[in-house]
Amino acid sequence: MPRGSKSVNRPPTPEPEDQQRELSLEEDIRLKLIQSGTEQRLKDLLVQLLLEAGWTDNVRERMRDAYTARKQSGQVPQPEDMVKEVRSFGRSTVPDIVKAELLAELRDFIS
Numbered sequence: 001m002p003r004g005s006k007s008v009n010r011p012p013t014p015e016p017e018d019q020q021r022e023l024s025l026e027e028d029i030r031l032k033l034i035q036s037g038t039e040q041r042l043k044d045l046l047v048q049l050l051l052e053a054g055w056t057d058n059v060r061e062r063m064r065d066a067y068t069a070r071k072q073s074g075q076v077p078q079p080e081d082m083v084k085e086v087r088s089f090g091r092s093t094v095p096d097i098v099k100a101e102l103l104a105e106l107r108d109f110i111s
Contacts, residue, residue: 059089
């Protein structure tokens with residue numbers, strides 16, 4: 001491919017004003033979520049759904065296992081390291097039903 005030509009597989013880079021508009025829309029939605037109290041309600045709903053799904057127990061068990069493994073290997077478990085180790089597990093195991101419920105709530109709020 002000649003130098004300076006555009007890649008066919010990559011979408012065009014948005015113009016700076018387009019990026020600003022997206023950020024401002026996101027900021028506007030966040031502000032309205034906070035002002036209306038919906039943000040806190042959604043956080044509470046998230047906690048409730050994760051508890052009901054058993055997700056918090058799974059993450060807690062994974063954290064215990066990681067802590068025990070580090071202790072048995074003679075390492076001093078550091079909180080920051082433990083969070084890094086378990087974070088990807090936690091994010092990847094959020095049940096789809098929880099994601100769908102929160103997305104539906106956000107869509108209702110935005111519309």
